[in-house]
Structure formats: structure tokens, C-alpha cells
Amino acid sequence: MSQTEHFDVVILGSGQGGKKLAWHLGHSGKKVAVVERRWVGGSCPAVACMPSKNELWSARVAHLVQNAAQFGTLAAAVKTDMRKVRSRKQDMIDREIEFHLNAYKSSHAELIMGSGRFMGPKIIEVALNDGGTRLLTGNEVVVNVGTHAAIPDIPGLEAVRPLTHIEVLELDYLPSHLIVLGGGYTGIEMAQAYRRFGSRVTIIEPGRQLMGREDADVAEEILGILTAEGIQILLDAQPVGVHGLSGDEITVTMRTAAGEQKVEGSDLLVAAGRIANTGDIALDKAGVALDARGFVHVNERLETTASGVWAIGECAGSPQFTHVSVDDFRIVRDNMAGGNRRTDDRLVPYVMFTDPPLARVGLSEGEAQRKGIPVRVATLPMSNVLRTEATDETQGFMKVVVSASDDRILGFTMIGSEAGEVMAAIQTAMLAELPYTKLRDAVITHLTIAEGFGPLFGNVPARAA
Numbered sequence: 001m002s003q004t005e006h007f008d009v010v011i012l013g014s015g016q017g018g019k020k021l022a023w024h025l026g027h028s029g030k031k032v033a034v035v036e037r038r039w040v041g042g043s044c045p046a047v048a049c050m051p052s053k054n055e056l057w058s059a060r061v062a063h064l065v066q067n068a069a070q071f072g073t074l075a076a077a078v079k080t081d082m083r084k085v086r087s088r089k090q091d092m093i094d095r096e097i098e099f100h101l102n103a104y105k106s107s108h109a110e111l112i113m114g115s116g117r118f119m120g121p122k123i124i125e126v127a128l129n130d131g132g133t134r135l136l137t138g139n140e141v142v143v144n145v146g147t148h149a150a151i152p153d154i155p156g157l158e159a160v161r162p163l164t165h166i167e168v169l170e171l172d173y174l175p176s177h178l179i180v181l182g183g184g185y186t187g188i189e190m191a192q193a194y195r196r197f198g199s200r201v202t203i204i205e206p207g208r209q210l211m212g213r214e215d216a217d218v219a220e221e222i223l224g225i226l227t228a229e230g231i232q233i234l235l236d237a238q239p240v241g242v243h244g245l246s247g248d249e250i251t252v253t254m255r256t257a258a259g260e261q262k263v264e265g266s267d268l269l270v271a272a273g274r275i276a277n278t279g280d281i282a283l284d285k286a287g288v289a290l291d292a293r294g295f296v297h298v299n300e301r302l303e304t305t306a307s308g309v310w311a312i313g314e315c316a317g318s319p320q321f322t323h324v325s326v327d328d329f330r331i332v333r334d335n336m337a338g339g340n341r342r343t344d345d346r347l348v349p350y351v352m353f354t355d356p357p358l359a360r361v362g363l364s365e366g367e368a369q370r371k372g373i374p375v376r377v378a379t380l381p382m383s384n385v386l387r388t389e390a391t392d393e394t395q396g397f398m399k400v401v402v403s404a405s406d407d408r409i410l411g412f413t414m415i416g417s418e419a420g421e422v423m424a425a426i427q428t429a430m431l432a433e434l435p436y437t438k439l440r441d442a443v444i445t446h447l448t449i450a451e452g453f454g455p456l457f458g459n460v461p462a463r464a465a
């Protein structure tokens with residue numbers, strides 16, 4: 001049995017919040033260990049946000065070149081070199097690894113590469129990647145182990161060796177026909193990218209619309225954009241069987257309203273939700289309870305059911321975004337230091353990085369209806385934003401939800417060029433609790449996308465007397 005090594009804080013998983021906590025505590029003079037089994041900086045820079053956005057950008061370049069003639073540039077036949085797409089992405093990951101290793105070094109937080117599991121309350125055994133084990137204890141322990149892609153229980157699915165986001169980002173060939181199981185954010189982003197690289201693409205979505213959390217008009221607009229690019233989208237299609245081998249030949253059989261249907265393709269990507277990485281770390285030995293879906297049960301201070309054990313990021317059931325995991329870090333940092341910060345009072349924005357992107361912050365119209373919150377809603381097509389006359393980026397719309405009883409902005413959704421950046425301006429106004437009229441009446445630069453705020457907020461119906 002290895003000898004126990006004691007730390008002020010042990011962090012299990014080098015996720016987005018955990019690593020920042022380690023660096024912060026290390027710089028503050030605490031003795032900190034981070035246990036990471038695979039990715040030096042967690043999933044975001046290795047297999048999720050950053051590599052996917054890197055490849056999406058390559059796909060955007062391909063799309064612009066393919067359509068260059070529309071803007072007066074004549075390009076010869078366009079072809080994607082997937083090996084170059086992949087190596088450009090890998091160069092970025094290598095830079096990220098170097099950055100993370102330097103950050104660990106300069107903070108004096110120790111990064112231990114191996115798989116950790118609890119042996120008791122605040123005791124973690126690490127099976128080192130290089131062989132051997134270490135036994136770590138901490139005054140405090142933080143769990144930041146993230147999630148992995150779910151493989152739904154569909155007959156034959158596992159046997160066809162489907163791609164997840166990890167493998168699809170490693171492809172160095174172009175699938176002739178990529179089938180995507182799941183019409184959520186990740187599936188849609190990758191579907192558009194591969195279509196633009198030159199693959200035939202089919203999305204299979206069991207629900208009645210894409211992106212089940214979004215309003216129907218938002219899902220409809222994205223569906224129109226993807227369909228116009230030649231992506232086949234099958235809604236209300238329940239996969240019941242899969243045959244073949246991804247990378248070779250794939251057949252998906254679906255139950256639809258019109259009866260059983262089959263789609264044949266070359267490669268299969270599964271993007272059908274996430275499962276917490278809590279199954280094999282023996283949290284029960286630490287007294288840490290899980291919720292019904294297997295996520296760590298935490299209170300709004302991110303404390304687990306075991307004293308001195310915290311959880312951060314996706315494994316704690318936090319909204320599945322890097323910026324939320326990073327905010328979880330700030331909450332735990334402050335609460336460890338005796339503060340009282342909470343997760344239930346934050347405004348969480350997000351972006352789906354399609355082209356054009358979808359950005360959303362706060363309440364949607366549908367959520368307001370379901371919660372019985374009286375609201376006023378205004379929309380503005382992007383074709384009414386003057387900048388799009390210059391850029392031809394006329395797809396999409398802005399949609400704002402304003403309180404019916406006062407002039408506070410409760411939510412904003414946008415599909416359109418620069419949607420993420422434009423949303424940040426609205427988010428700032430929401431945080432400052434500005435009445436929408438301030439944005440309606442502001443002098444905003446011509447010829448920007450945000451110039452649309454004038455007509456958008458001008459469309460908000462007057463408050464009922």
C-alpha cells in the first residue's frame with residue numbers, strides 16, 4: 001500500500017473550473033494536487049469547445065471560398081484537405097497543452113496524471129498512467145470529472161463503433177455520407193461543418209424539432225438554414241436499429257410517422273446527450289450522494305453531501321458550458337474562503353457556433369409561457385439590420401423578451417452574424433437592469449449588427465395600462 005500524501009486541497013479531474021482553482025490556490029501558497037487521467041487541461045481545449053470551433057472555422061473558410069463568386073472573387077475548384085484541417089487543430093491543442101503545463105508549473109499546483117477514485121472520505125487513490133499508485137488526502141477535495149458522450153441503447157449501435165465528438169475531431173478523411181444521431185447543439189455544429197467540407201450529411205432527431213430547449217421559431221429558422229445548405233434532417237425519427245461499421249457502411253433503421261425508414265451512410269456520429277463521469281470513482285465511499293441521473297448532488301454553494309467535498313462543472317449538474325464551470329470555480333474559491341456565493345442567481349448565456357450562430361441569454365418566449373410569466377415579445381429579421389445589406393448575412397432574427405409589468409429585459413435570442421458578441425451587449429444591459437428603452441434610444445454605430453437594437457426594441461409592444 002502506498003504511503004498517504006497530504007495536501008491542503010486535492011482536485012479530481014483537471015476540468016475547466018478545477019484547474020483554475022488549482023492555479024489560484026497554488027499561487028496563494030496552498031499545497032494542491034490535481035489528478036487527471038487523460039487531458040492536461042480537461043476536455044474543452046482537447047476534445048470539445050476549442051477543437052470543434054477550430055474545425056468549424058476551417059469549414060467556414062471552405063464555405064466562403066465555395067461561395068466567393070457571389071462576392072466577386074473567382075476561385076478555382078475547392079477541395080478540403082482533412083489532414084490539414086486536423087493538423088491545424090492539433091497545433092492549437094499542442095499550444096494549449098504547453099500553456100497548461102506552464103500554468104501548473106508557475107502555480108506550484110502538482111498535476112498527477114492518472115485515474116483517481118475515492119477510498120474513503122477525502123482519500124483518493126490514483127492509478128498512475130506511468131504505473132504504480134499514490135494515495136492522496138486533502139483537507140478539502142473538489143470533484144471536477146466532467147461527462148462523456150452517451151451512446152443510447154439502440155440495438156446494434158455500439159457494435160458499429162460510432163464516432164463521438166472525440167473521434168469525429170480526429171478524422172483525416174472526408175466521410176462520403178455522415179449520419180448524425182441527435183439534433184442538439186453539438187450534432188448540428190458538426191453536421192454543418194462536415195457538409196461544408198463536402199460530405200453528404202443527414203441528421204436524425206427523435207424529437208419534433210431540432211434543439212428541444214429552444215422556441216419553435218428558433219428551431220425552424222436553424223432547420224431552414226441547414227436544409228438550404230443541403231443537410232437532410234429527419235425529425236420525429238426514432239432509431240430502432242443500426243448495422244454496419246462506421247467508416248465503412250452504416251444503415252440506420254428508424255420508426256417514423258410514415259412507417260419504418262432506413263438511411264444508409266458511410267460514418268455515424270452520436271451526439272445524443274452526456275453522462276456524468278461518476279460511475280467508477282466510488283463516491284459512495286466518500287459519502288458523496290448522486291442524483292437520479294448520476295450527477296453529484298450539490299447545494300447552491302456547490303457543497304456535496306460530504307463535509308469538505310465540493311463539486312464543479314458538468315459532473316455537478318451545472319449547465320454544460322466552459323464559462324459555467326469557470327464560474328463554479330469562482331463560487332467554490334469564495335466559499336472555501338468563508339464567502340457565500342451561489343449558483344442560483346447567475347445569468348447563463350450560450351452560443352451554438354453554427355454559421356450564422358445562435359446565441360441566447362435569459363428567458364425564451366416558451367419558458368416564459370410555461371412558467372406563467374407575463375411578457376412582451378419583439379422580433380426583428382436580420383434582413384432588416386442594415387449591415388446585412390453589405391454582407392449578405394440576412395439569415396436569422398433577433399428576439400427579445402421584455403417584462404409585461406416593467407421595462408426589464410428578461411431574455412434575448414438571436415440567430416445571425418456575430419450573435420454571441422451582440423448578445424453580450426444585451427446581457428450587460430440585463431445585469432445592469434437597464435430598461436429596454438435605454439437600448440432602443442441609444443446612439444449605436446452605423447453600420448454594425450447592434451444597430452438592430454433600435455428597430456428591435458422599437459417593436460416591443462407598449463405596456464398595457
Ligand SMILES: Cc1cc2nc3c(=O)[nH]c(=O)nc-3n(C[C@H](O)[C@H](O)[C@H](O)COP(=O)(O)OP(=O)(O)OC[C@H]3O[C@@H](n4cnc5c(N)ncnc54)[C@H](O)[C@@H]3O)c2cc1C
Binds near residue numbers: 018037042147321
Ligand atoms: C463537442 C463539444 C463542444 C463544446 N463546445 C462548447 C463551447 O463552444 N462553449 C462552451 O462553453 N462549452 C462547450 N462545450 C462544453 C464544455 O466542453 C464543458 O462544459 C466544459 O469542458 C466544462 O467541463 P468540466 O469542467 O465539467 O469538465 P471537463 O473539462 O470535461 O474535465 C473533466 C476532466 O476530468 C477528467 N477525469 C474524469 N474522471 C477522472 C478520474 N477518475 N480521474 C482523473 N481524471 C478524471 C477527464 O479526463 C477530464 O479531463 C462543448 C462540449 C462538447 C462535447
